[in-house]
Amino acid sequence: MRMTPPSPPLMLVVLLSVISLASGVCEFPAEWSGKWFRSGMGQEGPIVITRSSISKTGDCEEKGKSNRYLVKEEKYNCRKCMVINMKHNNIIQYKESYCDDTMEMDLRALCMGITGDAMLYSMFRLSAEPVTCPFHGPLTFTYSKGYGECVQPVSQVDSCAEDSRLLFRHQACADVPGSESFVEELVCLASWKEGSNHYLVGKVNHIHANSDEDRYRCFIYEHPHHQGNTQTWNLAQSADATCQGLISAHEGSKTMKLTKVTHNGRKCKFPGWLTAHRHWHTLDNSQSYFVYHKNTSLRISNGTAAPQDIETRGHTDFRLVCHKYENHREHHEHRRPGAGGSSGGGGGGGSGSSGGDHHKHHRDHADEDHVTVVAHVTVGCKSGYQCLRIYRRDEHVVQVRSGELAFTAEEACSSHYWSPTTANLTTLVAAGGPPGPCGPFGRYHVPDALVPCAGDAPTFTHVTVGCNSDSGNTLQLNARCPEESVYVFHCHGQWESEGVTYVVASPMSRASGAPRRVCFAYSVASAPGAAHTLTLTARHDTCIQRQHDAHIALNATLAGKCMEVGSMSSGSSSNRSKGPAGGLHLATTLLLLLLLILVVPATALSL
Structure with missing residues (x-):
């Protein structure tokens, strides 16, 4: 059987491949490209990774198996093995061998020199897009810096308006050395899992953080433990801008225990007549209200649409999460046309937080013209609880009276933070609502x-x-x-x-x-x-x-x-005016005149 010779283009491809292999062409993955920070090298500027080199480290000469690379350092004219792994789009970790200046050892021999306890280097992508944090506030936590656990007063974690940011409010304990009262913000940049351990990398901003060496931190945490209504996370933090030395969630430069108490049954939801429309805007169109998360939260944005820029949204948007319903007394305060004698929906019952009344405070409140809700409010990283009285005025119009921001949910509707006569009143109109009646014609x-x-x-x-x-x-x-x-x-x-x-x-x-x-x-x-x-x-x-x-x-x-x-x-x-009413009246008058013209002569003839 005669073989057909390969076409010239195919022969050229094969030839180029052979030449490439022979010349030792080596490339790093394209997703590694960019600017990175590594602890100990921040003063020299960012590390820049291209397809062929890692600045301040060397050029790629050969790629082996399991992410092993032979890298040549021009500065010292030596070669080393680097085992490089991208844990997340924003995190690269690597270990490296010593640098062989004899230039005689191959990749396999150099890689065998990397021991299990070799230094683990971490590189953090600069200008990284934040990711959703693995846990959300409000939480309470205790912490230890190695001198005892600070338990009382309890510290708190609040979510920021963006799910990628958390605010840790540390309290100082008089009997624990090293504890102090301060606030730090965590921006989550990456998370991944290895075995039973979960890892998190973020930037921590606080009053003592002056450089990226102070801001980048690595965390290790366990899957949350559930006990009744309580979820608990154990969390350990690295001492510096590396992930070195993090072995378990119970050992680290700082360890924390985060606790979240959840309510039995369904989540608190805003009333059905509010969530029937997903987009509301204020009367003057200065703000828009968007319904999110299965009717449990509202996001308030400036203008008629939510900003697309994440950084802008995080600092300007308000996020309101339904926390619980409060009973209110003014059940006959307002009335919509056709609503009948009662506008309050029959009473409102007991406390919104009592266990026995839990189910009734999660109905859609279709029969009530106004409800009082305690919401957890977040703008940027400032948060608290707010008392809201929401009035159903019309199918496409609601009004909201909002109180001052309180530190706890129990205080929000107290007279110190809330008064129905002085609370700010906002009128909301559903986007795209059809025309309706105008009133006393x-x-x-x-x-x-x-x-x-x-x-x-x-x-x-x-x-x-x-x-x-x-x-x-x-x-x-x-x-x-x-x-x-x-x-x-x-x-x-x-x-x-x-x-x-x-x-x-x-x-x-x-x-x-x-x-x-x-x-x-x-x-x-x-x-x-x-x-x-x-x-x-x-x-x-x-x-x-x-x-x-x-x-x-x-x-x-x-x-x-x-x-x-x-x-x-x-x-x-x-x-x-020549509207339908005026035309009908004129037609009636002309018809009467015509009847008179026809009837009167007939009557005269009969006489």
């Missing part, structure tokens, strides 16, 4: 409109509520100053509270930079024998009826219902 005129125009502020002449659309979801303001204008708003949500109707609306058209949402608050009063009077205010920031600093404040009198024909113009005499 009718056409109103403003008596004060006869006053001469003053300045650039609009002088409004008429208010039309729900008359200019079939669904009654528009509100119209007519102005004659500084020029004749018509402002039309789509309504998104409506509710009543203490005789005041609140409506969240958005302008149908707006100038660049103008508010996207407006909250109208109006009340209607009537005296015997007098027309109904409408008191209306409008705000861009929140929903309250306060006239002295409102963006719009006016009083108007009822000129007629939507179906009634009045002499009121909608901005000018040539621009009268």
Whole structure:
């Protein structure tokens, strides 16, 4: 059988491969490339790894099995064996033999000279992307630096807004030498497992850390132990910027025991009518609220969308985790249209933290118009507990009253941190909510409109509520100053509270930079024998009826219902309302005239 000679391109590939092997071409893996820090070499600048060399170490001459490399040091004109392992994308560890200046020993012989107790070097990738930490606060911990365990007062660990950062609050124990009260932040950079041990590498920032030698630390920890509702981690920390000498989670320069107490049953969740929408924004669009983690947490970001930059999110975002429900007393404080006589959902019951009532405080609260929640709040690495009263105003509108940040959950709703009359009120609107009703329909005129125009502020002449659309979801303001204008708003949500109707609306058209949402608050009063009077205010920031600093404040009198024909113009005499109600009234009048024309002559003839 005749063999077909290989094609020239294939022959060229084979030839180049043979030449490469013969010339000893050696390359490090591409994922190793970058700038790295190694303890003891920080003053000389970063270590730079390329495909062919490791700066300050040598050039790759030969690659053997099991990550063994023959490396030549040009500075000393010698060769050594390096056993290099990438434990994580951000961590490389290696051991090395002595450097042979005879240049006679091969890779195998040099590698045999590496003993089990040889120095383990660790390199940490500079500008590394942080990773999620293996445990999350809030936790308590005790610690020891070799002079006894600091148990009382107990120290605490809090999660930061980003899952890659933890805050350790160390307490000083009077009877333990070496213990001190200080705070340090841990940024988790890598984690991996070897046998039964888990390893973690991070950067520790504290008041005494002045260089990367002080910041990089290696940790070894065990899988958490469970006992009832308690989880416990044993953790040991290296003495310097290496992983050298870490044998077990019970031996290290500093050892810690971390404890987390979990609650039985389901996790605390925010009410179903809040989590039905995954994205809410404040009335002025300055902040967005996002629902996360199976309805157990909220993230508050500046603007209308969460920042994509992790570093920015970690320092500016608020994270609220539902901790427990508190019972509240004002069960009939507010009422939504059509909600019936009770707005509180029937009582609220006992303490949110009692074991017997645990299940009822995790229902979706569909029958309640407001709930009081204690949330664990984190911004950056500052954290605490906050009392929140959340009101369901409409299907697409909620309001939140928030107290001051407390150190413990038990204090959050106490009078020192929370008062329903002074707590900050935030109005939230569901993103993409459809139009809704506008309130007490009718056409109103403003008596004060006869006053001469003053300045650039609009002088409004008429208010039309729900008359200019079939669904009654528009509100119209007519102005004659500084020029004749018509402002039309789509309504998104409506509710009543203490005789005041609140409506969240958005302008149908707006100038660049103008508010996207407006909250109208109006009340209607009537005296015997007098027309109904409408008191209306409008705000861009929140929903309250306060006239002295409102963006719009006016009083108007009822000129007629939507179906009634009045002499009121909608901005000018040539621009009268020609909505469906006016057309129907005109058609009825014409029909009556036609019947009179037909019936009256017939009656006269019969006489």
